[in-house]
Amino acid sequence: MKIAQVAPLYESVPPKLYGGTERVVSYLTDELVRQGEEVTLFASGDSQTAATLVPMSEAALRLQGEQIQDPTAHHIRMLELVIQQAQEFDIFHFHTDYVHFPLLRRIGTPAITTEHGRLDTADLKALFAEFWDVRVVSISKSQREPLAEANWVGNVYHGLPADLFALSQKPEDYLAFLGRISPEKRVDRAIEIAKGAGRRLKIAAKIDESEKDYFDLKIRHLLDDPLIEFVGEIGEHEKQEFLGNAAALVFPIDWPEPFGLVLIEAMACGAPVVAYPFGSVPELVDHGKSGFLAEDIPTAVSMVKKIDEIDRAGCRQVFEDRFTAARMAADYITLYTQVISEETVPLEREFSRGSETK
Amino acid sequence: MKIAQVAPLYESVPPKLYGGTERVVSYLTDELVRQGEEVTLFASGDSQTAATLVPMSEAALRLQGEQIQDPTAHHIRMLELVIQQAQEFDIFHFHTDYVHFPLLRRIGTPAITTEHGRLDTADLKALFAEFWDVRVVSISKSQREPLAEANWVGNVYHGLPADLFALSQKPEDYLAFLGRISPEKRVDRAIEIAKGAGRRLKIAAKIDESEKDYFDLKIRHLLDDPLIEFVGEIGEHEKQEFLGNAAALVFPIDWPEPFGLVLIEAMACGAPVVAYPFGSVPELVDHGKSGFLAEDIPTAVSMVKKIDEIDRAGCRQVFEDRFTAARMAADYITLYTQVISEETVPLEREFSRGSETK
Numbered sequence: 001m002k003i004a005q006v007a008p009l010y011e012s013v014p015p016k017l018y019g020g021t022e023r024v025v026s027y028l029t030d031e032l033v034r035q036g037e038e039v040t041l042f043a044s045g046d047s048q049t050a051a052t053l054v055p056m057s058e059a060a061l062r063l064q065g066e067q068i069q070d071p072t073a074h075h076i077r078m079l080e081l082v083i084q085q086a087q088e089f090d091i092f093h094f095h096t097d098y099v100h101f102p103l104l105r106r107i108g109t110p111a112i113t114t115e116h117g118r119l120d121t122a123d124l125k126a127l128f129a130e131f132w133d134v135r136v137v138s139i140s141k142s143q144r145e146p147l148a149e150a151n152w153v154g155n156v157y158h159g160l161p162a163d164l165f166a167l168s169q170k171p172e173d174y175l176a177f178l179g180r181i182s183p184e185k186r187v188d189r190a191i192e193i194a195k196g197a198g199r200r201l202k203i204a205a206k207i208d209e210s211e212k213d214y215f216d217l218k219i220r221h222l223l224d225d226p227l228i229e230f231v232g233e234i235g236e237h238e239k240q241e242f243l244g245n246a247a248a249l250v251f252p253i254d255w256p257e258p259f260g261l262v263l264i265e266a267m268a269c270g271a272p273v274v275a276y277p278f279g280s281v282p283e284l285v286d287h288g289k290s291g292f293l294a295e296d297i298p299t300a301v302s303m304v305k306k307i308d309e310i311d312r313a314g315c316r317q318v319f320e321d322r323f324t325a326a327r328m329a330a331d332y333i334t335l336y337t338q339v340i341s342e343e344t345v346p347l348e349r350e351f352s353r354g355s356e357t358k
Numbered sequence: 359m360k361i362a363q364v365a366p367l368y369e370s371v372p373p374k375l376y377g378g379t380e381r382v383v384s385y386l387t388d389e390l391v392r393q394g395e396e397v398t399l400f401a402s403g404d405s406q407t408a409a410t411l412v413p414m415s416e417a418a419l420r421l422q423g424e425q426i427q428d429p430t431a432h433h434i435r436m437l438e439l440v441i442q443q444a445q446e447f448d449i450f451h452f453h454t455d456y457v458h459f460p461l462l463r464r465i466g467t468p469a470i471t472t473e474h475g476r477l478d479t480a481d482l483k484a485l486f487a488e489f490w491d492v493r494v495v496s497i498s499k500s501q502r503e504p505l506a507e508a509n510w511v512g513n514v515y516h517g518l519p520a521d522l523f524a525l526s527q528k529p530e531d532y533l534a535f536l537g538r539i540s541p542e543k544r545v546d547r548a549i550e551i552a553k554g555a556g557r558r559l560k561i562a563a564k565i566d567e568s569e570k571d572y573f574d575l576k577i578r579h580l581l582d583d584p585l586i587e588f589v590g591e592i593g594e595h596e597k598q599e600f601l602g603n604a605a606a607l608v609f610p611i612d613w614p615e616p617f618g619l620v621l622i623e624a625m626a627c628g629a630p631v632v633a634y635p636f637g638s639v640p641e642l643v644d645h646g647k648s649g650f651l652a653e654d655i656p657t658a659v660s661m662v663k664k665i666d667e668i669d670r671a672g673c674r675q676v677f678e679d680r681f682t683a684a685r686m687a688a689d690y691i692t693l694y695t696q697v698i699s700e701e702t703v704p705l706e707r708e709f710s711r712g713s714e715t716k
Binding site: 068076077121123 | 437441459461463488
């Protein structure tokens with residue numbers, strides 16, 4: 001199958017630093033190639049891929065600093081260049097939110113779009129009502145809830161290369177927090193849980209410029225405790241040690257996170273998770289098997305206290321069963337095949353049929 | 359002629375508050391209707407127009423506060439709805455920067471786009487190189503300079519309804535500053551010029567949330583002078599009095615402003631201007647006739663001192679000759695006619711011809 005992957009240009013594929021979408025696109029693209037598909041990746045020019053790279057910008061836009069004042073200009077140009085090659089591909093797989101939607105109705109090539117972000121803003125309601133026919137893929141079922149009426153053709157959970165992390169059976173005694181410092185990630189709750197359980201907590205976290213005030217005002221004073229260690233931002237290659245050596249990952253979020261990548265990274269290392277059940281979390285964590293769900297501090301504390309009941313090899317097994325890149329790529333190949341076979345009428349006709357029903 | 363005007367949705371047409379683009383679209387649309395054209399306006403639902411309004415959002419996006427987190431979603435939906443009606447119009451006139459460019463190549467209807475903003479960001483170079491064939495209109499010749507290679511099909515200066523302002527022959531003795539408080543507008547220079555000339559200065563200015571620090575740190579202490587009066591933001595209906603009673607408008611900008619609307623508002627009231635010659639200014643101000651150009655403070659001060667040499671009726675005459683909405687609409691009608699007649703080959707073919715030349 002000739003597949004075009006269209007990634008955002010904010011980060012390279014994979015990203016040098018933070019960037020969940022571009023990282024997943026990287027895992028998917030490389031795995032599709034491994035499984036024998038013919039893949040072309042439209043992405044920033046500093047991307048590294050097993051697919052054929054078509055560079056759409058010199059480098060990741062976020063790394064170019066003040067040079068880039070208007071990222072939309074680069075994405076609009078990319079859309080044009082992508083669409084010009086429509087005849088070359090059996091299917092387009094977009095990862096660019098919705099900016100390409102009007103073009104989808106005017107090309108003959110089948111396409112799906114994976115939505116990577118949260119969809120619960122009022123702005124998207126009218127947009128998705130208009131684009132009732134555009135085939136979209138969710139990354140968790142909870143992500144769909146605010147836009148249940150969109151044309152969801154599949155739900156594909158993210159996956160990681162099976163060998164990216166290894167099972168670590170002999171952890172140290174600390175709890176781990178890994179993520180951005182931001183109000184919805186609730187590192188303050190993680191600290192409270194650790195203190196309540198009398199466990200050490202290591203915090204590996206990025207502090208965005210925009211969250212500096214929040215960190216200074218709400219978080220910094222909480223770190224002044226012998227149990228709490230702030231280790232700053234860590235890179236991909238440090239995650240195995242950080243997560244693998246953790247007794248558990250704490251994930252006490254306060255927002256409907258569409259997919260918590262760190263949850264499956266922890267599982268891949270054999271680290272169980274203690275997580276608040278918001279957004280995708282209940283779909284990703286098998287309570288009692290790969291960790292525990294808890295909705296308040298006392299419950300979370302008691303779950304931490306009995307974390308040894310969770311078998312670390314069992315966590316890894318859940319990862320291997322449900323969250324590998326191989327499974328993700330296989331799911332997408334099934335979807336591609338299905339969408340291509342459904343395309344018996346050209347999009348143009350299907351669209352006009354839709355217009356009549358309005 | 360059946361003309362579609364496509365306005366941004368940030369402000370209504372005309373805007374309730376600040377919003378140069380939407381104000382010009384309003385003047386143009388109403389004047390085209392007055393001149394007998396059949397005009398449809400795609401704009402926010404709270405717009406007021408002599409044309410047929412097709413509401414594209416409930417209200418101006420900027421007035422809906424936190425309800426609107428993602429204005430692009432509303433614009434993408436608008437583009438789809440606009441393009442669905444392509445067969446209904448003889449020509450599209452877009453005022454939405456570049457987000458519609460990929461669609462222009464895939465509809466049969468002729469189109470022009472007026473660029474309203476500054477074009478000197480590096481991001482736009484590659485975009486306009488790709489869209490070499492998209493017909494664009496500048497609002498001043500200086501605006502084109504950073505993108506000289508784009509497909510400029512015309513330059514149309516903005517215009518105001520002839521009766522919006524009236525000639526005011528008996529001004530008071532103050533100088534006027536009208537605009538946003540921001541570093542590139544250089545109200546600090548205006549203050550220095552007024553003090554140097556020993557004249558009163560009235561400042562009518564909006565302070566954006568994002569410029570509050572600049573105002574507090576750099577400007578506020580300069581206002582503490584008997585010559586300087588800060589009157590805050592003024593509405594459209596207050597401009598006649600503010601500009602009409604001014605001895606002169608000072609416009610000591612520090613950026614390549616693509617079109618200074620306030621310059622022609624001042625002329626319409628008969629107020630001469632003392633302006634720094636950046637961006638469009640030398641094209642708009644006839645030195646010695648509708649005001650003076652000055653590139654430094656001492657020159658500006660001496661120009662203010664001889665401002666009585668400028669005939670206020672002459673300023674108004676320049677406005678009537680060059681900057682009325684009737685002239686602007688006539689210019690656009692000429693352009694529409696020319697573009698429609700050039701469209702002897704369908705865009706699709708013209709586009710493929712372009713691809714060969716790359």
